[in-house]
Amino acid sequence: MRQVTTHNSRIAWRRFDCSKSPLHLEATLRTGQSFRWCRDANGVWWGTIESVGVALWQPDGEPYGDLYWQTFPEPDLWEVVEDYLQLRTDLESLYCRWSFAEPRLAEVFRAFAGLRVLRQPPEECLFAFLCATTNTVTKIERSVRYLAERYGARICTGLDKPATLFAFPSVSALSAADERDLRAGLWGYRAPFVIKTAQKLLQKPQGWLRALRDVPYAEAHEALLEFPGVGPKVADCVCLFALDKWEAVPVDRHIYRLGVRLFLPHFEGRSLTPRLYKAVAEAFRERFGPMAGWAQQTLFYAEAGLYRRPDKESSRQRRF
């Protein structure tokens, strides 16, 4: 654990070696699973995990290189970082299994090695994906950021750079939010979903949502469907990104297109109905096993083309 100094801020960096199990930080934080991470001019990623502020930095973005990290205001909360990034999950054995099951995709898994599914705070994840329906990643990011800065508590970093970060708002703060205010904050028709879901969540016992981590996938998925604005797709996102349901496969239009093309060609051309949603998700689980959701996340990144800079050309050419 040596000290490293960046240009315009002094951070007492801690170091973690990713040579044995990779972490592709940019792909992980920019895959459309978490929406509030920002990269500054020095290449440092800033975000929050519950009430903890976090700085992450990967020199040259090398997935098998070193990860530098620190927490704020309380320093050295490694377990918070490790848990969130799921750094104990052995990806190499997964890539081996997936590539054996689906050789056509081996190259893709290798190309984005180190892309991890996060283990997010369940409440932030649920509310973020309430806003993800028929929306763009860029706009979701702005919307969730708006929620945090408007209704969330400040986290003091003690630095001049990001002097403060914002914790995601409490459920009670969201339940009392003004609908017109939310509509203006880019949430549009989703605004009442946020307020009603927050109010419904307040009726539950303390820690109810998080406790879904300890029940089977089907049960957790079913429980989430009772909230307004939550359908099968959003429920799968929360299951996968926050509730440890790694067999959950969110099927959006990108995953649907890829799944039909590769696994269910006889469905080519048909629209995404609940029945075909289930069929594609099952096809993923049959091939990739109990961690099918992780395979899905890499393929989503590739299929949705999130990795290429927002350049106008480079038409959608499929290499797989």
Add this chain to the structure above:
DNA sequence: CAGGTC
């Protein structure tokens, strides 16, 4: 046209 839901 965008990581769907009511």
Add this chain to the structure above:
DNA sequence: GCTGG
């Protein structure tokens, strides 16, 4: 069918 790139 809410909104913006």
